[in-house]
Amino acid sequence: MGVVYRRGSEVRSVNEGDRVAVNAITPCFRCAACQQGATSHCGGLLGGWKLSHVKDGVFAEYFHVNDAEANLALVPDSISDEAACYTTDMMPTGLRGAELADVPLGGTVAIFGQGPVGLMATAGARLRGAGLIIVVDKRPNRLELAKAFGADITLDFTAVDPDEEIMEITRGVGVDAALEAIGSQMAMDSCLQTTRPGGTIVNMGIHSDGDTIDLPNDAWGRGMSDKTIRSVLCPGGKENMKRMMRLIETGRIDPTKLTTHTFRFDQLEKAFGMMSKKADNIIKPLILF
């Protein structure tokens, strides 16, 4: 979803020929919202999300980057273009979700949905030191890839009831944190049902449909469960991307495992079409220029 930037007038201390990456979220870091810490909501709700959202041109040879000083991240030589692309959206979103889950070393996590963000959350939970990671999806190739990214137990929700399984695995206690990586009501239900009292639910999925997202009242303890529900938009800025790149450089994570299909630039529409239908079990396409 992010694209490697080429050249631009706002760039400072980046030289001709340098490779830089630009996040989908490009905050100004100066407005009231940014100074309050809500940089992804620069100027207003979702306001930091510009590229691939309200600004065109991410597939153009040149495109404009606002607040470039704060948002252009140099790509080290050791990192491929392909890997760098993942630091612009999928990786920071999934890893941020895992951080917000606030799981202690050795704690337990369940992740619902193993699309690109869910898989990155699995990698993030593993990186963050969760002691048991249970993931839920239905596609065999995603569940398999989840194991490669660090999942301990994979549950196919077409074969078993994931809530029951998770409660049994945790001996009736529930997990310390549950992550929603689909954007579905059903997954939110499961997150509330399977999180222990005092635990944390992190929503990373985009809930495109519906006027409301409903919390199951009993699982929420009728408002007294001490469960915390967080929601997250990808964090922006060059510093966060630098940390993502460091994790790639030092071999902690290889996000290119997400690439299941490769296309030429003139196949762009085909790639988008396959993504929207998740055709051929596509996880993430790579577009070559």
Next chain:
Amino acid sequence: MGVVYRRGSEVRSVNEGDRVAVNAITPCFRCAACQQGATSHCGGLLGGWKLSHVKDGVFAEYFHVNDAEANLALVPDSISDEAACYTTDMMPTGLRGAELADVPLGGTVAIFGQGPVGLMATAGARLRGAGLIIVVDKRPNRLELAKAFGADITLDFTAVDPDEEIMEITRGVGVDAALEAIGSQMAMDSCLQTTRPGGTIVNMGIHSDGDTIDLPNDAWGRGMSDKTIRSVLCPGGKENMKRMMRLIETGRIDPTKLTTHTFRFDQLEKAFGMMSKKADNIIKPLILF
């Protein structure tokens, strides 16, 4: 809701004649849930809530206190029986809600509902250093009392649209935190609508009705608003009560302002009846033995 304890076999280092207070929540502090920090859910969801919930006898001359070593709080001479009663449920719940709101010094807070817990949350928000406290209710005596506990602006929701008012007062930004102190769907809606991106919603109300509590999807940023929703049950234990009592001793708060009606012990049923109907604009009754 809490009642002053008299004497008991489990008590240690409390002498005959001492006055002690017991919280509605009496955790063991040792089980898995307690060691995970979820002491109010000792042994399971809502499990720490014993007195006035699953254990009878709080109006008896003698009653059993589990884990008394951890749950009997000595009442200093300077604190009246009446004031001490409020440290057993209303005060710790409301103040804990205000703490979880995580508002920086000078930040903004809206509180929906000014019953006993809501009023204590107002006092808590003031104690915590909020710079602007907006409260919403419909009963004039509650709104008046809210001012006495520290509210800056009171909104009668039968006269104005509180969401619109709050957004106008905050110039379209929303408050840093919104607290739900009613247990109603409508108040939860308002909390989501009036909290800024990245802000915090704290639910303190008991949602007795309904299979679900619904989050308005747009205000929640379709799951990407970075808003955090917390839910809270009164924290238990003698140490927390000691802090509540200190606040009374040093004149930070006078919870006895909540007492609008006083009854003799033989009028107990009348008191409960009035509370369930909120008759005569009752806020909290005091039962004299």
Next chain:
Amino acid sequence: MGVVYRRGSEVRSVNEGDRVAVNAITPCFRCAACQQGATSHCGGLLGGWKLSHVKDGVFAEYFHVNDAEANLALVPDSISDEAACYTTDMMPTGLRGAELADVPLGGTVAIFGQGPVGLMATAGARLRGAGLIIVVDKRPNRLELAKAFGADITLDFTAVDPDEEIMEITRGVGVDAALEAIGSQMAMDSCLQTTRPGGTIVNMGIHSDGDTIDLPNDAWGRGMSDKTIRSVLCPGGKENMKRMMRLIETGRIDPTKLTTHTFRFDQLEKAFGMMSKKADNIIKPLILF
């Protein structure tokens, strides 16, 4: 130490005639340090501290403000020039120290030194909901003013041993947090000695002298006390100043009580001279233009 800004070419959305205030710390909010959260150390250690430190001109009719978009705070009509001045250094430093002390509602605090920053820390501890605030100084007018800002107990360290007093007041436990507002080795010693295990020490004083500041090993539990020692530089940026101004507007704090002496502009050197010697028990001078 801060001064009201007049006009400047970098200003946006501030109109001719508006009053604005500028903090002593003016971060860019975009560099690596700023994006890591260390905005006061923009570009390097203490790097955000420009005005009154590395940039001249704060008493000139015009002066340059870097990153003005992020650092000019509009002063509301209801706030006097005098009060606004205090939002540029003393108030944000003292209040930030109180926030970092991380004291729960009803907790206990000791503050060593009641100069301008120490007094603002006292006000901050009161605003943050501490249940008992003990302050230490030797000047009677400072101790008296401390009471006005919220101190419960004042200790004159020339008359009593403050460490012994604090330990007796807290029945041998120590306070939840101790704040250093002098910049002296002796005060740091006292902070470590009087903080309970697991508590927090916040250093706000500038330790101008000495190659080292020494932690008393026993009080520090030989490195195992679980005590946390924080150090703090005034936080910058317009948002933080807006919160400070809100606290003044809504009557939470009146920083002008710090002003003990008033001077005309041509008495500037006299004012500085008195401050350096703390002559005539001066706490803070006001310079009138």
Next chain:
Amino acid sequence: MGVVYRRGSEVRSVNEGDRVAVNAITPCFRCAACQQGATSHCGGLLGGWKLSHVKDGVFAEYFHVNDAEANLALVPDSISDEAACYTTDMMPTGLRGAELADVPLGGTVAIFGQGPVGLMATAGARLRGAGLIIVVDKRPNRLELAKAFGADITLDFTAVDPDEEIMEITRGVGVDAALEAIGSQMAMDSCLQTTRPGGTIVNMGIHSDGDTIDLPNDAWGRGMSDKTIRSVLCPGGKENMKRMMRLIETGRIDPTKLTTHTFRFDQLEKAFGMMSKKADNIIKPLILF
């Protein structure tokens, strides 16, 4: 340092024949200090540290465990006696240090000292998702083992100046967190020198000698660096041990790599003698019964 418990009268819900492990720290979880969150300082500074400190008998066939309900951790069948021993002191101390370092995913860490606790901190930093881990020691076998536990860069402080190296590796910025795992003044100096403004220093070493531990004033920004210094004692309780055991069970860590020497029970004194002199490059001895 911890020893496998056999049988005891206080044990509940542990059956004859079960293997249980007991932490060096056995808090009551009920006293004031415990309820304040300072469980390792149960009853007073270092008060939770009983076994191998103030209570004898950890090498006896039977020994007394206070507050056994909260402190006996069942050892799963999949975990060896040897591995379980490490969950009683070395592993929880080192991992807790890494948690308190509060490093974001991809952040940078330096660890001074690679004895048993330092090595476990290295493993902890890796588990917690640090993107770059630099360790400092002089013994080749320790530096080699550090790599096995996850260090990226090892520095022999007899060959290079570690502070200079760390500043160069981080391009003059310093690391996000530095951990002291020796208990020496020199290592504390290095921690302060190499941590970026706003970063965190965690002391895990026992500073047996000296009346003071001295902070280098310039590196501490003369008290304005926004650096946080934490100190840590091993956390106790069965829940924390359960998380340690989970990390072993799911293959995240193998603490038995720490065992360099094995002894029979009748060689106990020899083992202690070698440890005190670190003879034969011993890291940790295993005593077989």
